[in-house]
Amino acid sequence: xxxxxxxxxAFTLRSTDELIATSKKTELKKTLNVFDLIxxxxxxxxxxxxxxxxxxAITGNAESAGAGPAIVISMVLAAIACVFSALCYSEIAxxxxxxxxxxxxxxxxxxxxxxxxxxxxxxxEYAIGNITxxxxxxxxxxxxxxxxxxxxxxxxxxxxxxxRYDYTTVKAICDTNGWDxxxxxxxxxxxxxxxxxxxxxxxxxxxxILLVRGIKESTRFASIMVGVNMFMIxxxxxxxAFYVKPDNWHPFFPADPSGxxxxxxxxxxxxxxxxxxxxxxxxxxxxxxxxxxxxLGTLVICTILYVCxxxxxxxxxxxxxxxxxxxxxxxxxxxGKDWFSGLISVGALCALTTVLLVYQLGTTRILYAISxxxxxxxxxxxxxxxxxxxxxxxxxxxxxxxxxxLFMDLKISAELCNFGTFTSFIIICIAVLIxxxxxxxxxxxxKVPFCPWFPIAGILICSFLMFxxxxxxxxxxxxxxxxxxxxFLIYALYGYRQKRLEEKHRVATKVxxxxx
Numbered sequence: 391x392x393x394x395x396x397x398x399x400a401f402t403l404r405s406t407d408e409l410i411a412t413s414k415k416t417e418l419k420k421t422l423n424v425f426d427l428i429x430x431x432x433x434x435x436x437x438x439x440x441x442x443x444x445x446x447a448i449t450g451n452a453e454s455a456g457a458g459p460a461i462v463i464s465m466v467l468a469a470i471a472c473v474f475s476a477l478c479y480s481e482i483a484x485x486x487x488x489x490x491x492x493x494x495x496x497x498x499x500x501x502x503x504x505x506x507x508x509x510x511x512x513x514x515e516y517a518i519g520n521i522t523x524x525x526x527x528x529x530x531x532x533x534x535x536x537x538x539x540x541x542x543x544x545x546x547x548x549x550x551x552x553x554r555y556d557y558t559t560v561k562a563i564c565d566t567n568g569w570d571x572x573x574x575x576x577x578x579x580x581x582x583x584x585x586x587x588x589x590x591x592x593x594x595x596x597x598x599i600l601l602v603r604g605i606k607e608s609t610r611f612a613s614i615m616v617g618v619n620m621f622m623i624x625x626x627x628x629x630x631a632f633y634v635k636p637d638n639w640h641p642f643f644p645a646d647p648s649g650x651x652x653x654x655x656x657x658x659x660x661x662x663x664x665x666x667x668x669x670x671x672x673x674x675x676x677x678x679x680x681x682x683x684x685x686l687g688t689l690v691i692c693t694i695l696y697v698c699x700x701x702x703x704x705x706x707x708x709x710x711x712x713x714x715x716x717x718x719x720x721x722x723x724x725x726g727k728d729w730f731s732g733l734i735s736v737g738a739l740c741a742l743t744t745v746l747l748v749y750q751l752g753t754t755r756i757l758y759a760i761s762x763x764x765x766x767x768x769x770x771x772x773x774x775x776x777x778x779x780x781x782x783x784x785x786x787x788x789x790x791x792x793x794x795x796l797f798m799d800l801k802i803s804a805e806l807c808n809f810g811t812f813t814s815f816i817i818i819c820i821a822v823l824i825x826x827x828x829x830x831x832x833x834x835x836x837k838v839p840f841c842p843w844f845p846i847a848g849i850l851i852c853s854f855l856m857f858x859x860x861x862x863x864x865x866x867x868x869x870x871x872x873x874x875x876x877x878f879l880i881y882a883l884y885g886y887r888q889k890r891l892e893e894k895h896r897v898a899t900k901v902x903x904x905x906x
Contacts, residue, residue, distance in 0.1 A: 472693075503886075534732065622741075666749070
């Protein structure tokens, strides 16, 4: 086959009508309403930003400066960038209510190869992001256990480090305390460290079982978790407001202004919730109406909560004393409210449990769409006969998170997730511009105002935040490039061939039908 033909095949589009027709034949059960979608969005966005990343965004780390009290500006900047992307998500999700999110929208606008690469990047965004959240869940779980030290035996409260953290975290703890890591971790054959985060693996396993049981059951569980989470966050804001010291907000701006940009970049880690909402399009009762309402509603609610929590947190605790592992719970301990700190840990566990559930849901629905297009083995997209869920895909994604969590560096996994989020947001804005040109007359239940300026603004802001940080976090940048190369090789060596075999099979089937 000549290069020209390969190029043409690789950039073949799937028509919007074909995508919608495929979604109407879906085996997935349509059970979600607008309330369920908002629960999914808030569950992903609020829990991630407030309980996992806000501390690091404020204080900074070895590679980048922190935003300090100006984290509020970082959040507003992230929200402004998200407004344009959220509007684009709303238009295209209502226009093409098909599972797969940015992967599916790219297939309709940029072709087969770009769709695969975007799907591959979404796997980075969801699966790798889930590793970060799972290990953050472990941190809060251990914090909660310590609150019961008067009632529980020591071997439960202080179980071995190698059974609660990943290798990188254990090494950092040993370095900080001057311990010999070989005394804290068992080694296989004297060379291979054995490290298993039992709490993280257990919660991922339980949520995988829940997702196999059904999406409506999963969203009911998420509703309870989000309810507890929202109560705890609002309680923190109300109670903490009485202990705010305005002096802690001075100086408001960090010495290094890049800290504000890095803060916005890190907060973006949370806004994967928009994409998660759109992945459930085929399981939504009225996607054309409910998807835009849920996406924009999630943005407004979560941004308000973010800003209020950031103001209270930096007003209570000086920036230099903010705990990056459990910032909200530590803030309550800092003002002598240890009992409230324990409650915050419960809220954090509920929040992070919901995030894990939503990320796992998004992973499986995107993989389902990719497998349905023959980029992945056919057996992966099998639907459970009783529960009507992609059970094989759900188990695969759960096991990936558990296994990768054994050796992934948490900081790097969070940054890699951010690169995936930025890329998908940029792609969505581009897709809207393309569809406005190629299909101007197609019905749009929701339209981005001031097009093309709003989508262009989304592209420019996301690109700016992404490329500025590329120079700062060099390790993650190299891993992101490596991830893209691996994705290209999978497509070249497997995906492209599978698509051509599918085409031959389709043609042969049509010929056979004509003969009959």
